[in-house]
Amino acid sequence: MFNNDIRNEGTVDPLIESHMNSHYPVQPKIRFIFLSAVVYILLSGFSVQIKADENEVIIIGNPDIFESTLTKKEIRDIFLEKKRKWTDGKEIVLTVMYHSTIHETFMIRYINKTPAQFLNFCKHLVFVGQGRFPKAFSSEEEMMDYIEKTSGAIGYLSQKPPEGKKLKIITLTE
Amino acid sequence: MKKLVCILIVLFSVNLSMAMDDELDIHGFVAQGFLKTDHNNFIQNTEDGTFQFNEMGLNFNTQLSDSLLMSIQFFASDFGDIGNDEITISHANVDYYFREWLCIKAGINRGAFGFYGDTRDIDMLRTYVFLPTSVYPEAYRDCINSAKGVEIHGNMYPSLLALEMGDLSYRFQYGFIDIPKGSGIERILAKRGHTDTLSSSTDTSFNLLLTWDTPMPGLRIQGQYVQIGYQLNGTTKDDIFWKQTKEDMLLGIEDDAYRSFLEDSLVITNVPINFSGDISMIVYGAEYTRKNLVIAFEEAIYGQAFDYTIDARLSDSILKKTDSLNNKGLGYYYAASYQFYDWLKMGAYYAVTYPLKDDKKGKDNLVFIDRPSYFAWQKDSCLSLEFDFNRHSSLKLEAHYMDGGTQLDYIVNLDPEGYFDTQRYWYLFAAKLSFNF
Numbered sequence: 001m002f003n004n005d006i007r008n009e010g011t012v013d014p015l016i017e018s019h020m021n022s023h024y025p026v027q028p029k030i031r032f033i034f035l036s037a038v039v040y041i042l043l044s045g046f047s048v049q050i051k052a053d054e055n056e057v058i059i060i061g062n063p064d065i066f067e068s069t070l071t072k073k074e075i076r077d078i079f080l081e082k083k084r085k086w087t088d089g090k091e092i093v094l095t096v097m098y099h100s101t102i103h104e105t106f107m108i109r110y111i112n113k114t115p116a117q118f119l120n121f122c123k124h125l126v127f128v129g130q131g132r133f134p135k136a137f138s139s140e141e142e143m144m145d146y147i148e149k150t151s152g153a154i155g156y157l158s159q160k161p162p163e164g165k166k167l168k169i170i171t172l173t174e
Numbered sequence: 175m176k177k178l179v180c181i182l183i184v185l186f187s188v189n190l191s192m193a194m195d196d197e198l199d200i201h202g203f204v205a206q207g208f209l210k211t212d213h214n215n216f217i218q219n220t221e222d223g224t225f226q227f228n229e230m231g232l233n234f235n236t237q238l239s240d241s242l243l244m245s246i247q248f249f250a251s252d253f254g255d256i257g258n259d260e261i262t263i264s265h266a267n268v269d270y271y272f273r274e275w276l277c278i279k280a281g282i283n284r285g286a287f288g289f290y291g292d293t294r295d296i297d298m299l300r301t302y303v304f305l306p307t308s309v310y311p312e313a314y315r316d317c318i319n320s321a322k323g324v325e326i327h328g329n330m331y332p333s334l335l336a337l338e339m340g341d342l343s344y345r346f347q348y349g350f351i352d353i354p355k356g357s358g359i360e361r362i363l364a365k366r367g368h369t370d371t372l373s374s375s376t377d378t379s380f381n382l383l384l385t386w387d388t389p390m391p392g393l394r395i396q397g398q399y400v401q402i403g404y405q406l407n408g409t410t411k412d413d414i415f416w417k418q419t420k421e422d423m424l425l426g427i428e429d430d431a432y433r434s435f436l437e438d439s440l441v442i443t444n445v446p447i448n449f450s451g452d453i454s455m456i457v458y459g460a461e462y463t464r465k466n467l468v469i470a471f472e473e474a475i476y477g478q479a480f481d482y483t484i485d486a487r488l489s490d491s492i493l494k495k496t497d498s499l500n501n502k503g504l505g506y507y508y509a510a511s512y513q514f515y516d517w518l519k520m521g522a523y524y525a526v527t528y529p530l531k532d533d534k535k536g537k538d539n540l541v542f543i544d545r546p547s548y549f550a551w552q553k554d555s556c557l558s559l560e561f562d563f564n565r566h567s568s569l570k571l572e573a574h575y576m577d578g579g580t581q582l583d584y585i586v587n588l589d590p591e592g593y594f595d596t597q598r599y600w601y602l603f604a605a606k607l608s609f610n611f
Contacts, residue, residue, distance in 0.1 A: 077274070077329070077341075082274060082329045082341070082343070083274050084243075084271045084274075085240060085241065085271060089240060090240060091237060091239075091240040091241075098565070108465075112391055112392065112463075113463075114465060114466055114513065116513055116516065116519075116562075117463070117513075119565060120298075120299055123296070123298060123299055123610065124292075124293060124296075124299050126199070126201055126233060126235065126245075127201070127203070127231065127233055127247065127293075127296045127299070128265065128284040128292045128293070128296075129235070129245035129246075129247065129265040129267055129269070129279075129283070129284055130245075130269070131243070132199055132235055132237065132243070133199065133201070
């Protein structure tokens, strides 16, 4: 019954017709603005250059971490919380340093996200019950101190850690 | 009372957090919106402008052990007649991480839906005030927000002839979705069946979502199937739809005397009707991210496959008539967003909705008999600006140019005359201020 063909051109209510035919004169202008905006966005996206990608990144971890080497893909899976435990079963504890050049470099080179996209990604994980925010620090010293005393912690630096710091430098493999 | 509950929750959580020595994370968000339309009421009284458009949530999560993550989130929202700031639990679960490819979550789980469905309540996670309503219709919000039951999820790394094929992640959810009375889906079904609803209920549901992060950096492809058992009881309306249906039923009767008898005696208006069947959703799409640019396309097919029984009256006896209702709706969108600066993001999308994919002009189906044809579609051109003041606050300004009225009667109850007070072309302006910590 719900698929009965009950209409034909001769039976459409005049009131319906009047609504069907009414429209704004500005419609083509709106479409033009909308399409222009989309084209501009697309063109802009393909011309952007991010210079932060040229800086050095040192991946560091707590000395009790079993792994000594990680691939770029493994680093990405760790920071996107797809991989949440080390090989020996310890919990992976993430650390980040928002608003720093090293954070931007690390994100683009290893995570394939901009810092803003990564932050949104973390908020997404938390607010849908899929993960936790990484521990955030405002300096490399604070980050090193935390990683040194936290089992399973991993982070990144812009230069090698000073002598005397008990940190594992994780080598990148292909 | 609600405020007292909120204060108690916050005080309890702060004390608990201190007692647990920083192991309990507490986060939250508050978003307040404003909506204004030049014509048509979208949600409620938007022609006059409305602030009845807000969300707030409080989230607690903690790592119970190396493998166990526990999370609970209280949520309240106001969305016209929906929500009314009642405090609900949007998720409360324990996630057991066995391997990267096998995790099990139990409790009230957030419903997986498309690329962005699980962010619907959380304004700060997207560029747009409204997700494209063609694929994320407000009417289906209650069906896909959360389910009590289990979720199995994980990531795998397929390869073909020693070539890495990217990441394949899956989420399988099985459980019960508690759809409240007066929900959008109840209204849709009642409107399709021209029925006054008395009660509705749900059966178990299942949901499978597959996401493939392809070897091409930034490109991911997704496919999903959701099925929800649903029943609705009500009475048929005394309207032109059922009168026309009765005429159609009598068309095949050749005996004039018998047909005349039925015309006088058979009653199919204001009689009990029962719908029982499944709501299904198929969603697929692709998203490409390149640095600050995100481009996305998604398409959804919404199915309603129901058997219905009418207790028609014939003289003093009840005549049970059974038949089936099979509707398929279609929605899709194209979207692009770009982050110009840390503080400025712009997005645009074009979204199209057809509640009946086989009647895109609203001319063939009896469902549209009592309303303008433009209720058979909605084409939404959206332009959005997001200003991020810092990590914790943002303002969004958004303009929509609409052609059609499909989703006008999802929320607002239009009477027969109300349909003809609407306009085919209309603007919607939305603003939203969000805070999170």
